[in-house]
Amino acid sequence: MMKKIILTLLLPAGLLLSAQVGINTDSPKAKLDVNGDLNLRDKIAVYDSSDNSLSQGNNDQLLVSQGEGYPPIWKTLRIPEYEPNKFYLIFNNSFSDKLGIRFSYNEQSNITTSRGSVFNKGTQYGTLSNFKKIAGLSQDINVYSTVSKAYFQFETVVQANFDANGATDTSIDYACGIFVDDKLVNLRQRNLKAIGSLQPFLTHTQIGIVENLTKGTHTVSVGCARLASYGSASGKTLTIGINAASNINSFIAQSSLKVDVYEVPEVFNPIIN
Structure with missing residues (x-):
């Protein structure tokens, strides 16, 4: 029981x-x-x-x-300690492209006096004659603050299949621009000239900056154009980011773009002990 x-x-x-x-x-x-x-x-x-x-x-x-x-x-939990009114590196990345772009004589911008031509900041990409984009360098970036500085460093190799020396002033004028949301923020013009050896090339580098982009997603891209030809360059090919001849290859000629975005943070998450 x-x-x-x-x-x-x-x-x-x-x-x-x-x-x-x-x-x-x-x-x-x-x-x-x-x-x-x-x-x-x-x-x-x-x-x-x-x-x-x-x-x-x-x-x-x-x-x-x-x-x-x-x-x-x-x-x-790792929370960065931000000080008010100071810039901090919020975004950092780099991109590369081995496809590049090519320009025949018929694809130049027909600016016969290109050495004196003027490009204005903020110009829309679509209004620029015969500019081509380097596909692999078109990327999105995010901005989180109304106070920011975005730095761009673009590097590539430019080549033409020139004969040695060539006629007097055998050369090609070209320009490369950095664009944000298809608006020009930085541009550099240069001239590639025939020299004593065949198929000359040069390293092209440019740095741009844009301040206080609106908060949100923005598209960064690089576009270049062949502006004018001189001497016996009229029948020659100009390449940017890709080789025009076998004395260099696509690895050497590839393009790169580095993007750094600095911001003054607007959102703080204080921890109260």
Whole structure:
């Protein structure tokens, strides 16, 4: 009789241990469901079933969910300390392209006095005659503050299949521009001239900057144009970012674009101890 009484008392206890418990709620949604404030006076520990250990984490760590069906883990939250009214590097990346662009004589911009031509900042890409974009250098960047400075560093190799020396002033004028949302922000004009050896080439480098872009996503691109030909250059090919002859290859001639965006942060997430 005593055994039956003990079994009867233990049965409800076992049911309680396996049931869901609700505090301030009659319909708990988990094994322990607290509807209200929770005050912890001692410690929180995470159970590791692999070695039956309890981990309390380290100082300044947070308990982070790994998703449904997985136990939480301790993580260290790294928050940069921003000082007001100072610029910080928010975005940094570089891109490359080995396809480049080619210009025949018939594809030049017909600016016969190109050495004196004028390009204006803010000009729309579509209004510039015979400019071609270097496909791999068109990329999106994000700006998060109204106070920003974006720096662009473009480098490539320009080549023409000139004969040695050539006629007097055998050369080609060209221009390369950096565009943000198809608006010109920086441009450099140069001249590639025939020399004593065949198929001359030069390294083209330019640096541009634009300030206070609107917050959001912007597209950065690079476009170039053949402007005018002189001497016996009229039948020659000009290449930018790709080789025009076999004395160099596409690896040597490839283009690159580096983008750095500095911002004065507008959103701060202070931690109150």
